[in-house]
Amino acid sequence: MQPRMPNPATIITEAMKPTQSMWAAAYAAGIPPAILGLVHLRASQINGCAVCLDGAARGARKAGESDERMFTVSAWRDSPFFTDAERAALALTESITRIADDKDPVPDDVWNEATKHFPERQLAALVIAIATVNVWNRLNV
Secondary structure: OOOOOOOHHHHOHHHHHHHHHHHHHHHHOOOOHHHHHHHHHHHHHHHOOHHHHHHHHHHHHHOOOOHHHHHHHHHHHHOOOOOHHHHHHHHHHHHHHOHHHOOOOOOHHHHHHHHHHOOHHHHHHHHHHHHHHHHHHHHOO
């Protein structure tokens, strides 16, 4: 897809600061950085944001993420490379990112599995992180 304009946040620069603060808050809540990296990759894949995918992959690789995990994140259900907590985060990422695709956007089983792996503060941060990536993806249209 060819961008119609530069990222709006590069034109109205003060618009990016709140999203950066939201992302920083997610990190500060203690979610493992690897999980946040996977969330960034998966939401960006779903939304087709090449700019965000490139940035997420570079950041993940710099943080030590393996190629095997990055290459299989879109098939995480069938991949042996992810922990149960990572799978819960990826399922939640898919549900929140595709919120308009289902009358029950975040099914109880997805939510309940996430609560098994993340205390309330981290779960809140995970939702904030997913929402933030979705904002970034939409700004890069």
